[in-house]
């Protein structure tokens with residue numbers, strides 16, 4: 001069984017429509033894939049239909065943008081939650097709206113030095129997509145400033161850059177509680193991805209676990225090996241679900257589908273804990 005529980009479509013900052021992402025997962029030899037777009041679930045239906053048609057399991061999911069009191073960014077994966085839970089919907093809508101204002105401001109700042117404008121962002125994103133720095137990166141590529149998204153992040157768009165603007169996001173403890181209320185399974189995404197910026201300390205892990213966190217995404221290319229050992233110790237101590245995933249973004253990132261995978265046992269724990277929505281087209285898992 002090959003199971004990859006973290007992938008993005010163009011409903012957020014991936015480059016493929018949800019149905020194409022599912023087809024790519026099938027072509028990559030996966031048996032189960034999760035669609036985890038940033039801050040929204042608009043791709044679930046299309047992905048579900050494609051999964052049934054192609055004969056691959058789909059776990060509907062989402063990656064929620066969060067921010068701690070200290071301003072540290074946390075990404076929380078949620079699997080199988082009720083997509084219409086009012087409290088959760090209100091918060092992710094707020095974050096998505098804030099992302100647009102923030103991206104407009106970043107483009108204004110960038111336009112002082114580079115030939116980019118808001119129309120380019122609009123052209124580089126699917127209608128209604130969750131707008132992120134990757135879309136701004138695409139505009140910089142089109143403008144010939146950099147060659148790839150990766151270069152754009154390395155040279156222009158880091159969190160330390162003078163063009164960087166933050167945006168509203170709920171705190172991770174609230175997010176964990178809301179996901180549980182919505183019948184979802186909260187899993188801390190790439191928790192020690194220090195190359196992306198500051199990461200949270202032990203206290204935040206404790207608070208999130210106390211609030212109902214159920215898993216840690218340990219096998220992810222952005223978690224350095226030392227960090228993984230630390231995460232394995234936390235997972236063992238609290239009997240948490242452990243996942244491994246690609247964080248595929250289509251052609252937007254080097255991450256390949258199936259480059260990290262999750263065991264059947266761990267997927268079964270997710271399926272048992274998730275009560276807000278049903279998985280689609282699951283293969284026999286034993």
Ligand code: AMP
Pocket residue numbers: 013038065131132133134149150151153154249252253
């Ligand atoms: P944002 O949430 O808008 O601040 O942007 C963060 C997003 O950018 C994450 O979802 C990543 O997928 C993406 N990202 C971060 N670093 C890179 C990189 N080096 N190359 C391409 N995409 C990246």
Ligand code: FE
Pocket residue numbers: 008013038132249
């Ligand atoms: Fe992303």
Ligand code: FE
Pocket residue numbers: 063075189190
């Ligand atoms: Fe993430």
Ligand code: ZN
Pocket residue numbers: 006008063247
């Ligand atoms: Zn992701």
